[in-house]
Amino acid sequence: MRIGTLLSTVVFAIGVTSGIASAQDYPSKPINYIIPFNAGGESDVAARFQQPFLEEVTGQSIVVQYISGAGGAQAWSQLNGMEGDGYTMMGSNLPHIILQPMAQDVGYTTDDITNVYFFQYTPDALLVPAGSDFQTLEDFVAYAKENPGSVTISGSATNSANHVATTKLNELADIQTTYIPFSGTSPSMTALLGGQVQGSFSYSTAALNQGEEIRVLAVAAEERLPSLPDTPTFKELGYDMVGGAYRGIAVPSSTPEEIRTQLSDLIGEVNANPEFVKKMEDAGFVVISIPYSEMPAFMEEREQQYQSVAETMGIETSSN
Amino acid sequence: MDKIIYLFEALSVANLGLAFVGVLAGIVIGALPGLSATMAVAVLVPFTFTMNPASGLIVLGAIYTGAIYGGSYSAILVNAPGTPSAIATTFDGFPMAKRGDGALAVSLATLASVIGGLVGALLLMFLAPPLATVALAFGPPEYFWLAVFGLTLISALSVGNLLKGLIGACFGLLLSMIGVAVIGADVRFTFGSQTLIGGIDIVAGLIGLYCIPVLIDLVATKDPHLKVASDSSGFRLAESFGILMRQKFNALRSAVIGTVVGILPGAGGSVASLVSYSEARRSAKNPENYGKGEPGGIIATEAANNATVGGGFIPTLVLGIPGTPPDAVILGALLVQGIKIGPQLFTSQGSIVYTFIFGLLIGTLLMLPIGLVVGRYAYKSIISIPKAALVPTIAFLTVIGSFAIHNNLHDSAVMLGLGVIGWFLNRAGFTPSPIVLGLVLGQIAEQGFVQAYLIGNAQQNVLGQFFGRPISLAIAAFAILTLFYPLIAKAIGARRARKSDVDQTVESRKADV
Numbered sequence: 097m098r099i100g101t102l103l104s105t106v107v108f109a110i111g112v113t114s115g116i117a118s119a120q121d122y123p124s125k126p127i128n129y130i131i132p133f134n135a136g137g138e139s140d141v142a143a144r145f146q147q148p149f150l151e152e153v154t155g156q157s158i159v160v161q162y163i164s165g166a167g168g169a170q171a172w173s174q175l176n177g178m179e180g181d182g183y184t185m186m187g188s189n190l191p192h193i194i195l196q197p198m199a200q201d202v203g204y205t206t207d208d209i210t211n212v213y214f215f216q217y218t219p220d221a222l223l224v225p226a227g228s229d230f231q232t233l234e235d236f237v238a239y240a241k242e243n244p245g246s247v248t249i250s251g252s253a254t255n256s257a258n259h260v261a262t263t264k265l266n267e268l269a270d271i272q273t274t275y276i277p278f279s280g281t282s283p284s285m286t287a288l289l290g291g292q293v294q295g296s297f298s299y300s301t302a303a304l305n306q307g308e309e310i311r312v313l314a315v316a317a318e319e320r321l322p323s324l325p326d327t328p329t330f331k332e333l334g335y336d337m338v339g340g341a342y343r344g345i346a347v348p349s350s351t352p353e354e355i356r357t358q359l360s361d362l363i364g365e366v367n368a369n370p371e372f373v374k375k376m377e378d379a380g381f382v383v384i385s386i387p388y389s390e391m392p393a394f395m396e397e398r399e400q401q402y403q404s405v406a407e408t409m410g411i412e413t414s415s416n
Numbered sequence: 417m418d419k420i421i422y423l424f425e426a427l428s429v430a431n432l433g434l435a436f437v438g439v440l441a442g443i444v445i446g447a448l449p450g451l452s453a454t455m456a457v458a459v460l461v462p463f464t465f466t467m468n469p470a471s472g473l474i475v476l477g478a479i480y481t482g483a484i485y486g487g488s489y490s491a492i493l494v495n496a497p498g499t500p501s502a503i504a505t506t507f508d509g510f511p512m513a514k515r516g517d518g519a520l521a522v523s524l525a526t527l528a529s530v531i532g533g534l535v536g537a538l539l540l541m542f543l544a545p546p547l548a549t550v551a552l553a554f555g556p557p558e559y560f561w562l563a564v565f566g567l568t569l570i571s572a573l574s575v576g577n578l579l580k581g582l583i584g585a586c587f588g589l590l591l592s593m594i595g596v597a598v599i600g601a602d603v604r605f606t607f608g609s610q611t612l613i614g615g616i617d618i619v620a621g622l623i624g625l626y627c628i629p630v631l632i633d634l635v636a637t638k639d640p641h642l643k644v645a646s647d648s649s650g651f652r653l654a655e656s657f658g659i660l661m662r663q664k665f666n667a668l669r670s671a672v673i674g675t676v677v678g679i680l681p682g683a684g685g686s687v688a689s690l691v692s693y694s695e696a697r698r699s700a701k702n703p704e705n706y707g708k709g710e711p712g713g714i715i716a717t718e719a720a721n722n723a724t725v726g727g728g729f730i731p732t733l734v735l736g737i738p739g740t741p742p743d744a745v746i747l748g749a750l751l752v753q754g755i756k757i758g759p760q761l762f763t764s765q766g767s768i769v770y771t772f773i774f775g776l777l778i779g780t781l782l783m784l785p786i787g788l789v790v791g792r793y794a795y796k797s798i799i800s801i802p803k804a805a806l807v808p809t810i811a812f813l814t815v816i817g818s819f820a821i822h823n824n825l826h827d828s829a830v831m832l833g834l835g836v837i838g839w840f841l842n843r844a845g846f847t848p849s850p851i852v853l854g855l856v857l858g859q860i861a862e863q864g865f866v867q868a869y870l871i872g873n874a875q876q877n878v879l880g881q882f883f884g885r886p887i888s889l890a891i892a893a894f895a896i897l898t899l900f901y902p903l904i905a906k907a908i909g910a911r912r913a914r915k916s917d918v919d920q921t922v923e924s925r926k927a928d929v
Contacts, residue, residue: 135458136744144462144752162458163823165614166596170822173610200603202596203610248874254601274874276867277599279682282737282744286681289735290552292871305736305758379751 122182122358126157129345130186132171134164138281138301138381139187139343142216145375149366166202167253168192172346173203180350182359188346190214194402195255199411206399212356213363214344214386214394216376218299219317220261220337221327222249223288223310228295233313233333236295240271247273248293250284255409257341258284258297261316263405268335299340300324301380316340322377339401344386360388419541419770426474426774434467434475435779439786442482443489447794449496449623449810450817453483453685457742461749469753470768474775476749480742481533481725481779484685485787488525488718493518493642493798494810496627500618501685501721503852504693506626507573508706508713513642515709518799522791523656524711525718526784528667531660532719533780535671536678536726540733541773544762547727548734550679556871557881559682560864561891563857566687568899569694570850573707575902581850584841588854591616591834592862599866611826618686620818620827621834621855625848627814628835634807641806642799653788659711666696666712667719674720678727684740685721686856692720698901726776733761733769 129147133139143160150158163171168189178184193209196202222233230236240247251258254277262275276293278284281302288296289309303312304323312327316337320329330337345363347356364387366372373383386394425431438460445456456479464472487498492509505525512521539547554562567585574581594605595615606612634641660667670692677688696716697706706713728739736758738744750757755765762769798806818831838848872878882888897904 134741134744135454135461136738136741136746136748141748141751144465144748147462160462161823165617165822165824165826167601169596170614170824170826173613174824196601199601201608202603203613246874246876248871254597254599274870276870278867279598279863283682286551286731286735286737287555287867289737290555292555305756307756307758307760309735309759375754378754 122355123154123156123362125183126159127154127182128184129158129160130171130184131160131162132164132168132187132189133162135162138218138299138341139189141301141379142343142376142381143187145372145379145381146215146363146366149369149372150362153362153365167196167256169196169202169204172196172209175204175346176208176349178348180348180352182347182351182355185212185345185347185359188214188344190217190342190344190398191255191257191260191402194399195260195406195411198402198406199255206395208349209346210349210351210356211344211346211391211395212360212388214342214384214391215363215367216381216383217340217342218301218381219315219321219340220257220297221300221303221315221324222261222265222313223296223298223303223306224294224313225288225291226309226311228311230295230313231311233328233330233335236313237269237271240269240273244272245274247271247295248276249273250276250278250287250293250296251298252281252284253277253279255411257299257339259409260402260405261297261337261339263408264337264339265330265335267405267408268337299380300382304380317382321380321382323380340382342384342398356388363387419774422767422770423774425470425767425771426778431471431474431771431775432778434471435478435775436782436786438475438478439482439779439782440790442479442484443486443783443787443790445479446483446486447489447498448813448817449490449494449498449627450619450814450820451483452499452619452821453480453487453501454741454745455820456480456483457745461745464749465752469750469755469765470771470775472749472753473746473768473772474779476746477725477729477772477776478779478782480746481722481776481783482786484721484725485526485529485533485718485783487721488529488714489522489791489794492521492525492714493795494627495630496810496814497622499685500622500856501689501724502717503622503686503849503856504689504717505714505721507693507717507849508708508710511707511709512711512714516642517709518642518795519792520652520655520711521714522795523653523788524659524714526787526791527656527660528670528715528718529722529787530780530784531667532671532674532722533725533783534777535668535719536675536723537773537776537780538726539672539675540726540729540776541770544730544734547675547679547730550676551681551731551735551737551739553887554680555885556864556867557885557888558864558891559680559860560868560882561888561895562677562680562683562687562691563861563864565891565895565898566690566694566857567853567861568895569690570853571899571902572694572697572703573849573853574847575704575707577845580844580846584846584848584850585854587841587846588851588856589858589861590854591621591851592855592858598859598863611829614822614824614826616830616834616855617818617821617827618856619821620831622852623814623818624831624834625838625852627810628832629839629842629848631807631811631814632835632839634803640799641803660715663712663715666700667715670696670716670719671723674723675727675730677720678724678739679730681731681737681739682860684728685724687860688724688727689717689721690853690856692716694898698898703901703905722780729773729776735759736761
C-alpha cells in the first residue's frame with residue numbers, strides 16, 4: 097500500500113511535468129481507490145474483486161488504500177479536501193452517509209458526498225443458530241409477539257443497515273425486539289453462534305460463509321439470491337422490506353462533470369462483465385447498477401426509506 | 417498422521433523461501449513503532465493474489481508472526497512497543513536494556529516468542545475444533561470481566577503509588593471514550609474537533625505515551641541512551657536458555673493463556689500479554705522484581721503474544737470468524753481468492769489449511785535464527801548510534817508510524833499531543849502503562865458492559881448476566897485475587913512470620929522499641 101502510494105506519487109509527478117491530463121485521455125495514470133473502512137471488511141473485499149477488472153478497462157493500476165475511523169466518517173469528512181481530478185475515488189456506503197449526518201455533526205453532510213456509481217449491495221438477512229426453535233420467520237415473529245422486548249437481535253453498530261433492518265422489521269411485523277449493537281459483523285456473528293442472542297441481522301455475505309451453522313429465515317432482497325436459493329425474501333413472506341448495505345464510489349466535489357460520467361461508465365463496464373458478476377454473487381453480493389445519471393433519483397428514494405425509520409431509531413432528537 | 421504429507425508440501429523450496437522473507441519482513445515492520453502486524457499483512461495481501469492459496473497464506477502467516485515478535489525489539493531497546501502486543505514487554509524489557517542486559521532481553525524475547533508461537537500453532541493443528549468453542553462461550557459479560565481483570569494489573573504495576581496509577585487508568589479510560597461510540601453512535605468528548613471524531617487510536621496512543629517522553633528525556637539529559645554491558649559480545653544464548661529452563665512453567669502457561677485469549681475475537685495480543693504478565697507476576701516467587709527488569713516478565717509477554725497468532729487462527733479457520741485484526745485481513749484475502757471460508761474450510765480445503773499450519777510452524781522456527789541475528793544487529797546499532805542521530809530517527813518514525821495507521825495526519829496530531837501530556841505526567845510521577853491499559857481495555861469493558869446490560873434487560877435478568885455465568889465468575893474471581901494479591905501475600909507472609917520461631921518476634925519487638 098505504501099509502496100503503491102509512493103509509486104503513484106512518482107507517476108503523478110511525471111504526469112504533471114508531461115502536461116496536464118485532459119478528459120480525453122482519462123484515465124492516464126494510476127487511480128487511488130480509498131476504502132473508508134479497515135482491510136478485510138465487505139467494502140474491501142468488493143473493491144478487491146473490482147480491482148483487476150477496473151485495471152483492465154482503464155488500462156491503469158488501481159491503488160487500494162484505507163482511511164478508517166468513526167464508521168467511515170473519518171474518510172468521508174476529508175473527501176472534498178482531496179484532489180478532484182478523477183484519480184482519487186472513495187468507497188461510499190448507504191445507509192452510513194445518510195444516517196450519520198442525520199444523527200449528528202460528523203464533519204460532512206449527505207450532499208457533500210458526490211456519488212458516481214452504486215455497484216452492489218449486501219441484503220440484510222435475519223439469521224438464527226442452526227439449533228434454534230425458530231424454523232421460519234413466522235415462528236420468530238409469533239414468539240416475539242408473545243414476549244415483547246425479550247427477543248434479542250445482534251447486529252453491526254448503531255445506525256447501521258442492520259439497525260435499520262431490525263427497526264423496520266419491528267415496525268412491519270408489529271413486534272418489539274431488542275437490538276444489541278456489536279463492533280462489527282464478526283463479533284455480532286460470534287454472539288449469535290454462541291447463543292448470547294436469539295437472532296442476528298447480518299448480510300447475505302456473512303450468512304453464506306457460516307453455511308450449516310446457521311439458518312437464514314429471510315433476506316431483504318427483491319428476489320431470492322442465486323447463492324441462497326432456498327431462503328425466502330421478506331417480500332414473499334408479506335413484509336415489504338428490501339435493504340442492506342449499499343456500496344458505491346464517490347469522488348471529491350471538485351471533480352469535473354465530464355470525468356464523473358466517464359468514471360461512472362468505466363465502473364458500469366466492470367459491472368456488465370459476467371465473470372465479475374459471477375464472482376460477486378458467489379460471495380453473496382448482489383450486483384446493482386446505478387450510474388451517475390440515475391443517482392439523484394436513487395438517493396432520494398433511499399433517503400425517504402431511512403427517514404421513515406430514523407425517528408423510531410431515535411435519531412431525530414439531535415436535529416432539534 | 418496423514419497430515420504429514422502436507423508437511424512436505426510446506427517444505428517446498430518456494431514455500432521455505434516465502435516463509436523466510438515473510439518472517440524477516442515481519443520482524444522489521446513489527447520493530448518499527450506504528451507499523452503494526454495488521455498493517456504488514458494488509459500491505460502484503462495484494463501480492464499474494466498471484467500465488468497459490470497455500471503459499472499466499474504461508475507468507476501472510478510468516479509476516480504476522482514476525483511482526484508480533486519484532487514488536488519486542490523497540491519495546492526492549494527504546495521503551496516503545498512496536499505493536500500493541502508488546503506493551504507489556506516494555507515493563508521489564510526496557511529496565512533490562514537500561515542496565516546493560518539488552519542482548520539478554522532480546523535473546524529471551526526470541527526464545528519465548530518461538531515457544532509461544534509453537535504452542536499456538538500446535539494447538540491450532542491438533543485441537544482447533546474443540547478450542548473454537550471457547551470463542552463462542554465468551555459473551556459480552558465475559559469480555560467485560562476480562563477487561564476488568566486486565567485493569568486490575570494496575571494495582572500491580574503501580575506498587576507504592578496506587579493512587580497515581582488509578583488516576584492514570586481513569587485518564588486512559590476517558591481517552592478510550594473519545595469519538596463515536598460503537599454502541600449508541602454518540603459523539604463523545606470531541607469538543608467539535610474533527611481530529612478527535614475517530615477517537616484515540618491505540619497505536620497512536622502507544623507511540624505518543626511511550627516514545628515521545630523517552631525522546632524528550634534523551635534530548636534533555638546527557639546520559640547515553642542505554643548502558644553498554646561490559647561484555648556486549650554474543651547473544652548470551654546459554655544464559656537465556658538457563659533462565660528459560662527455570663521459567664519453563666511460566667513460558668508454557670503464558671503460551672496457553674496467549675492461545676486461549678487469541679481465540680477470543682476482540683481481545684487480541686495486547687490483552688493476552690497483559691493477562692499472562694499479571695499471572696506470571698502473581699505466581700512468581702519474586703513479584704516485587706516484576707517491572708524492574710525481571711526476565712520472567714519478558715518470557716510471559718512474548719510467549720503469550722506469539723501464541724495469539726496460532727490461537728487467532730483457530731476461530732478464523734474453524735468458524736470463519738477472525739480472532740485478531742490481521743486474521744480479518746487474511747480472511748478477506750481468502751475470500752477474494754475464491755475460497756469458501758467458514759465452518760466447512762477445514763474439511764473442504766484440508767490441504768490448504770494443513771499446508772498453511774505447517775508453514776506457520778516452519779516460520780516460527782525460522783524466527784529463532786533470523787531473530788537472533790536481526791536482534792543482535794538492532795541492539796548493536798541502537799547502542800552504537802550517537803544520540804544526535806538516534807533521536808531524530810525515532811522521532812521521524814513516530815510521525816510516519818502514526819500517520820500510517822489510517823493514512824491520516826489526525827493520528828499524528830493525537831500522537832504528538834498525548835506525547836507531550838505523557839511527558840508532563842511522567843515528571844509528575846504518572847507512568848504511561850496504567851494510561852495505556854485504560855485506553856486499550858476501556859472500549860472492551862464498555863462494550864461488554866452495555867451489551868450485557870441490554871441483553872440482561874431484555875431477559876429481565878441484568879444481575880444474572882454479570883454474576884450468573886460460570887466463566888464470568890471465574891474471571892471475576894481472578895480479578896479480585898490479582899487486585900488484592902499484594903494484601904493477601906502480606907497477610908500470608910505475616911502469618912508465616914508469626915508461626916516461625918520466637919526469636920524473630922523478639923527481635924522485631926526489640927526493633928519496634
